[in-house]
Amino acid sequence: MNIWPFGKRKHEVRADTIVNPSEQVESDALLSALLGKNVMTKEKALEIPAVQACINLIAGTISLLPVNLYQKDKEGNVREVRDRRTSLLNNDTGDTLTASQFWRAIIEDYYLGKGGYAYINKPGTEVESIHYVDETHISIMKNTDPIFKDYDILVQGKSYRPYQFFKILRKTKDGMTSRSVMDDNQLIIGVSYSELTYEQSLVQKGGNKKGFLKSPKKLTRDAMDALKAAFRRLYSNAEETVVVLNEGMEFQESSNTSVEMQLNENKKTNSAEICKLFGIPDGMISGNPTEKDIDCFIRTCTIVMSDIECSLDRDLLLESEKGTYYWSFDTKELTRGNIKERYEAYKIGLEKNFLQIDEVREKEDLEPIGFKWITLGLDSVLLNPETGQVYTPNTNAVQNMDVIQTGFIDSTTKGKEQNE
Template sequence: MRWPWQKEQRTEEITPEVDTALLQALLGSTTINKTEALNIPSVKSCIKFIADTVSMLPIKLYKDVGGKAEEVKNDARTDLLNDDTRDTLDAVQFWKALITDYFLGKGGYAYINRHLNNVVSLHYVDETHISTIKNTDPIFKSYRILVNGRDYWPHEFIKVLRNTKDGTQGQSIIEEHNLILSVAYNSLLFEETLVKKGGNKKGFVKSPKKLTQESMDKLKEAWKRLYSNNSENVVILNEGLEFQEASNTSVEMQLNENKETNSAEICKLFNIPENIIRGTATSKEYTNAFKMGVMPVLKTIECALNRELLLENEKSSFYFAFDTKEMLKGDIKERFDAYKTAIDANFMQIDEVRYMEDLPALDLNWIKLGLDSVLYDPKTKTIYTPNTDQTKQIDNLKGGEDDESGNQS
């Protein structure tokens, strides 16, 4: 008996040429797993930077009231997202685990434990325990989520998915860019092999006369012990034997250069400047990393939270959003120069700036205008000059004549 979503399996004959090509393709490529990918320093550092940033940003619930956003205080859902998930993981560990699965697995999944319409707790589920069953309709898609064989409805999970096309599972960095990650990982293995050999160079032994099989076996055994990285092991060459060191291969000579190049290329996969993981990033590089590498992840999370944690009658006016104000402030000089420009251009007030800097308001509800300014109201076609305290109508402006207000032109 077949399930409705299962296609009929047919056995097709594969030609020898196709079979050989498939075998060569499989033998010629190496697919690494999540654990191996995290052994690559640049991968680990980029994910850690993004995950740490996401876990530090507070998530707030807002309500749209007449076009103005008002923060909703004391909502249980924000407590679960920011502090205690009511699970074994706290909120920081929760987000770090989800972000790691987002990049290196099929996606980040968290079970929503509800009691009626109330969210009681959030439970992170490792993506390796997740599988999905979906229908075959490419338009009206539907699916169920399986956790260790038990099925759940999609709305019972927060799903943070990367590059998904069906909303069930995402595509990991490993699947998309396996080649560069495999090269970086195998470079580490190659370096480990060199270290295990104790730095001993490859080479060959020259002999002016033919050695017996017994002599060759003993020499091979001694050489094998020498490369076991034991400083007490030595090889004694009898009279007539000479060791000729083999030159380094191009791969050995460029190993460090290749590592740096691979590290830079991997950083590009995460849209993170390389100086970020080196700890030498400037303020501008840090801001760019946040905008290009972290903000897309934040938007994905916000959409997932709005879809699954809001009730249907809340979705028209409520929404979750990360508070990114602190991360986008930049250094103090750059920030204060921007505030000065905003105040001088009259599209921000002093108290608005003080609010952004978490300072108490001064109740200064006015906008500074220069006396040399001329103000024009396009609705009434009126010009007002503060310096002379005169008001004029555009339609009545004629040389030397009074306007309707009686002021001399």
Template sequence: MAFFKKRERAEPEQIPKENDCEDLLISTYLGRNNITREMAEEIPAIQGNLDLIVKTAANVPIRLYKKNGKRVEEIENDHRVSLLNEDTGDTLDAKEMKQAMFRDYFLGKGGYCYVNRDGLEIRSLHYVDQKNVGTAKDPDVIFKKYVILVQGKSYFPEDFIKLLRNTTDGAKGHSIIETNKTLISIMYNNMKYEETLVKTGGNKKGFIKSPRSLTQAALDSIKAAFKKLYQNNTENVVVLNNGLEFQESSNTSVEMQLNENKQTNSNECCKMLGIPSTMLSGGGNEEDDKKFIKYCVTNLLDEFMTAINKVLLLESEKGQYFFAPDMYELTKGDIDKRYNAYKTATDSGWLQVDEVRERENMEPLGMNMIKLGLQDVLYDPKTQMLYVPNTNQMHKLGEGGNGEGESK
């Protein structure tokens, strides 16, 4: 009877159980991912640029100078110079400490270094990872005050050397991840998208056409088979039964322009950090080197010098003493450039021969003479005596006289 007509069982609702992970770049535009420091450090362009900046800046020695009227003299035997260049008194040496601070400057809220004092004397310097540093600020937005918190203990701001990027309160800075979220997110997802293509063995994406509806069990079986197909370390064969047909999808614009996107993103990363793009590929020329040192390394070191002058100098020393980087080390690797600089300095009288030999770690010759011109007049600045080899005569500045071997 019609009342007892057999009822057909409805097919189970086909609910996708897995999210497709192949369109990571599209998800960047639909919903921005939260990029962490670890993610940013995985990007080769960022890691390579930061290595170049950080290691170059950390290798520059720091000197202490004193203003004496119009003259500036170097203070060589100060313990603070040794702490900044050699042994910090911590598990990290000076270069490792500076590299860690510079990385935190770019990738965290800032570089922090605790100054261990014994009265007025500085005993040691201790790098503190920025993730272990917190701040508690006074609500007054004009007369700003704050304390630094580390493992539940509070410290005064002057207890730390603070290297902060784009800070607005003097307590913490803003990393490149905060200020360039979209670019770094695109670069990271571009890399993950490429990883997905590699994991799938380069097999084309596509879809299955069927002349009739499939059960959930059949769908699950097909999904499992294609999942194995797209894995490099498994069999690459799928058998399609019952009239099923695989329809290959065309390449997306992202796939076709993957290499172009990578190059463009790498160039944008160089702009973000102020580095000529040719520096990263190894094709930089002398002009690129100058731009890198002037606009990138020098700016970072200037900020670092301001930070250490504020904390490491006594109040009675400020205005008279100052720390400064010895940029000579940046040209030490290029012997032709270095020797041409020495020639210019000695010809113009800025350096003496023994000063040049001292910079090259060579034994001095005891020649305290400065060439004044025509390569035939020698001047001793200590005795103010002039010697003219052509006439074999000595002259003292400001005096006159006659006689062989004397001024006249």
């Protein structure tokens, strides 16, 4: 009879039996890998042509657009500000990557990794350089308070504060962690990758099907070994095309060909579904986009650029600049490829007088011609807004706007006096 001297014996809880949720997730992932479950990684996903094409299209488009810094005063006037930060983001980052390479890497990590991260090298208040950091080197150490959230960024064990990094996160709910496309869509991306690996296996085997042999009599060990070796050569070497079977022995197929499985049709369907994950119409990848497809693609790029602009306002502005300064992409470059649409937009701007000839020429990288007149109406009355002169080509008359206004007021006053 077992009697515990100090009352009922408590159940012993060992430290190694306490399971941390994060450790449980890691162990599940490890177990899945050991059991042969296909765990997608960024490298595997980029081997899928549709994924690679979508990333290249979005990242390549955004990397071409200049991002500018603007200041808005109390009167609502906006002016462009040029300093070292704009040069770092558009030309030379001060790192080994150019600005175009920098944005491509950031956007790739935004979609397929933990998010896009770049270290801001700022000894004082002046930003000296911006250094892209691969998301695989990033770890997040966060607190447990769901309201007053805070965290540190670890890079190879060294701790940094969040304001020391420029970061863009996809579908984040805490401002610290990001969800990649693979986190949300493991199945469709895994299926597409499995199709590629299966197709590779077929090519390596020369298109030979898997199967089993049926024999009416029992084979000796030597006969079985010779038969296995012959089939091994057949599946491992495409030049080996013949295996001789003894009398009565039959080969029974146990798999379908790629044609029977409709792999080509499935690949096209899955490619279109992957494009939807990135918000890109399939026509943008296949090479025959419609106007609707292009508009949808531009909206997708605009959403990503909005995330980037908000992050730049948070991470790359001084506290004294926030509220009056802001970052914005020059989106007119998105329509540079369609010359007809671009010129029609310029025509509307000139007709409605919110653009001038030299402003249009500047957008087209042409030298100004010094034409400062704007059209007032009927294509025959011109106004110089700097001098206030009004010129009528039909009558070759030049008048001053102040004189015209004074004459109009005088005539109105005289009319009222006569009526009285």
